Amino acid sequence: MSHRLNHNLAKDNLHDHLDKSAALGDYSTGNGQFDLMLKELKAKKPNERSFVGIYLKEQIVKDLQEIEDIKASPEWEHERSFGASMVEGVIAWGVARRNWLGDGSKVVFTSEYDDIKRGVDMKVCLPDTDGLDDKKIFSIAVDVTVSEDEETLRKKLRSSVQRMDYGTYSRGNPGGQLTKLKYLAGSKDEQGKPKTVYDKRLNHYVLPLSGSTAENLAHFFVLDSEGNSEPSPLEISAQVQTIEVFIKQAVLQIVNVLDKYCGYGSHRLESYRRLPEIDKNDPEKIFFWAEEHFEEIKNHLQETWTRTSKRGESFTEDNSVMFISVYKNLKLIRHLSRLLKKIEKKEGAGSTENDSRHANDPRDHGAEYILHLNRRDIQDLNYELHPPKPRIV
Numbered sequence: 001m002s003h004r005l006n007h008n009l010a011k012d013n014l015h016d017h018l019d020k021s022a023a024l025g026d027y028s029t030g031n032g033q034f035d036l037m038l039k040e041l042k043a044k045k046p047n048e049r050s051f052v053g054i055y056l057k058e059q060i061v062k063d064l065q066e067i068e069d070i071k072a073s074p075e076w077e078h079e080r081s082f083g084a085s086m087v088e089g090v091i092a093w094g095v096a097r098r099n100w101l102g103d104g105s106k107v108v109f110t111s112e113y114d115d116i117k118r119g120v121d122m123k124v125c126l127p128d129t130d131g132l133d134d135k136k137i138f139s140i141a142v143d144v145t146v147s148e149d150e151e152t153l154r155k156k157l158r159s160s161v162q163r164m165d166y167g168t169y170s171r172g173n174p175g176g177q178l179t180k181l182k183y184l185a186g187s188k189d190e191q192g193k194p195k196t197v198y199d200k201r202l203n204h205y206v207l208p209l210s211g212s213t214a215e216n217l218a219h220f221f222v223l224d225s226e227g228n229s230e231p232s233p234l235e236i237s238a239q240v241q242t243i244e245v246f247i248k249q250a251v252l253q254i255v256n257v258l259d260k261y262c263g264y265g266s267h268r269l270e271s272y273r274r275l276p277e278i279d280k281n282d283p284e285k286i287f288f289w290a291e292e293h294f295e296e297i298k299n300h301l302q303e304t305w306t307r308t309s310k311r312g313e314s315f316t317e318d319n320s321v322m323f324i325s326v327y328k329n330l331k332l333i334r335h336l337s338r339l340l341k342k343i344e345k346k347e348g349a350g351s352t353e354n355d356s357r358h359a360n361d362p363r364d365h366g367a368e369y370i371l372h373l374n375r376r377d378i379q380d381l382n383y384e385l386h387p388p389k390p391r392i393v
Contacts, residue, residue: 029086034218037225038089041096046111046183051194063113063182070116083211087146088121090214091207091242093221095124098231100239101246102127102339104137111183118179119143119159123202129335138328140246141179141202146211148365154381156206157370160249161381163204164256164325167317177321179204201321203328205249208366213238240343241367243336248371250329250336251283254290256378257322261301266308269300281375287333290326298323 028035048060094100096107106125114120120141128136143156162171163178170177178201186196213234220232231239259280262269271293279285290297301323308314363371 029089029218030083031086031215031218031222033222033225034086034089034093037221038093041092041107042109045109046114046185046194048111048113048183051183051185051197054194054197063117067113067116083214084146086218087209087211087214088144090217090221090238091142091144091209092122094217094235094239094242097227098221098235098239100242102129102335106137108184110181113183114181118181119156120179120181120202120204123181123184123198126332126335128331129338130331138331139200139202140328140332141181141204143204143206145206145208145366146214147208148210148369150369153206153208153366153369154384157373158381158385160204160206160253161256161378162385164253164260164322165385166260166319176201177319178202178325201324203250203253203325203332205246206370207242207245208364208370209238209242210364210366213364236343236347237363240340241363243340243343244363245367245370247333247336247340248283248373250332251287252373252375252378254326254329255280255283255286255375256382257301257326258286258290258297259375259379260382261319261322262297267303267305269296271296287330290330294330297326301326 029038048064051060091100092107092109095105099105101124104127108123108125110118110120110122118141121144122142123139124142125137125139128138143159145152145156147153159171164170165177167177180201181198184198185194186198187194189195216234217238220235223229258269258272261267262272264273272289275289279289302320305317305319306314307317
């Protein structure tokens with residue numbers, strides 16, 4: 001098991017409430033100047049009511065009522081939180097305006113419905129640096145959290161893992177695997193109203209950042225609103241932390257797909273099954289193995305599955321969408337690894353003062369928790385999702 005932070009119930013509840021408030025997305029960060037800077041990004045946040053014509057009006061009303069019921073429930077914290085909104089805003093600004101994930105990266109805040117029901121604060125569009133076309137992009141779904149508490153993080157990570165479950169067991173996207181956003185426009189008409197919805201399936205990642213780090217970064221962003229200054233040591237640390245957290249989850253998601261769909265059972269990939277356990281537990285080796293066996297994995301995941309239920313009934317199942325998960329995670333790892341090397345090269349060329357950056361600005365506890373996860377931890381999350389039923393004696 002990974003390192004466990006000290007558990008404090010009151011702190012757990014507080015951070016859980018902060019996250020829920022952040023999901024609303026329209027609350028002030030507590031920094032008026034930074035709020036103004038975010039106005040353009042926030043203005044593109046989808047409004048569910050503008051999707052009349054794509055969805056029935058009655059369905060939209062039902063969805064909005066469901067959101068209101070959730071917010072009115074005893075578990076929901078009605079008090080607005082500056083801390084969580086600040087974290088969400090800083091990450092959005094860092095990606096969209098400070099190139100934290102590479103030149104040309106874009107951020108689209110999700111609707112309140114997709115925030116609350118599908119656990120996605122923003123869709124991040126990244127440049128496809130694998131290809132020759134600079135305009136080509138690929139996208140990921142991001143759940144931002146201010147929480148540094150292990151149990152809150154595990155709950156969010158379980159949600160990511162569950163989106164890779166077999167067919168109808170998947171809970172990330174109703175009726176399918178991975179994540180689909182319901183209220184995000186594809187094409188629009190002349191009045192700017194949605195004609196179609198964005199229907200691509202996305203990998204889902206949890207991205208923690210502490211409130212104190214976000215507050216300090218927002219102050220720096222306001223002072224450098226024109227973007228003329230070099231990144232501060234704290235910003236570079238936050239950027240590197242963000243990249244490392246994404247890479248770690250991408251590798252673990254690949255391992256999870258391989259274990260779940262290729263490693264055992266009647267439908268398995270023999271070359272993966274024969275891979276030594278020590279290699280399966282090594283993130284670097286599993287990445288290179290997946291790259292080397294890319295076409296083999298693709299063909300395997302695109303086969304029609306025949307499975308047998310616990311009652312002995314045979315049925316077919318299409319899990320080809322999981323190839324999309326592996327494909328995009330490999331792409332994400334390659335892109336972010338190249339970016340990380342550029343940062344390290346640039347930092348290494350500076351003064352020796354930069355050599356102690358990580359010592360002076362250590363990673364946030366939430367990020368440290370995710371970076372210490374391993375294959376066994378993901379297996380544990382799967383176990384928590386599907387514990388064995390107690391035997392009746």
